[in-house]
Amino acid sequence: MKFLDWYLKVGAVSALIGASMELFMIKTGFYDKVTVLESEKRAWENSPEAQAIREALNPWRHHNAEGTKKS
Template sequence: MKFRDWYLKIGVVSALVGASMEFFMIKTGFYDKVTVLESEKRAWENSPEAQAVREALNPWRRIDAEGTEKS
């Protein structure tokens, strides 16, 4: 392969960049913050308020209701 050393250099640099990004996210507490935000989001999505908003914003709710009544 003609450009094997070039591909190897790109691979090593890419691995180093990825590892440094992961290290930065771990040191800054990124994953902890994302875990909290995701749990809050899931809790809200399962709440009655979120269900009411989904139903109110669904433009097909009448058509869906008619389809279930006929079958």
């Protein structure tokens, strides 16, 4: 327990830095922007256009289907 005071100081400073970062993100509206971007991303990923692109860019789609049929 020789360095307990040092560990407490480091822990307190780390908690203060983390809290200030969270406060900054809340005040600037970071979480609202991220929520909107994530919902737009999920909507795009579930769209028929994105699924068609995903299928077209997957060179192993036929190879994987043949492997599951043989098993």
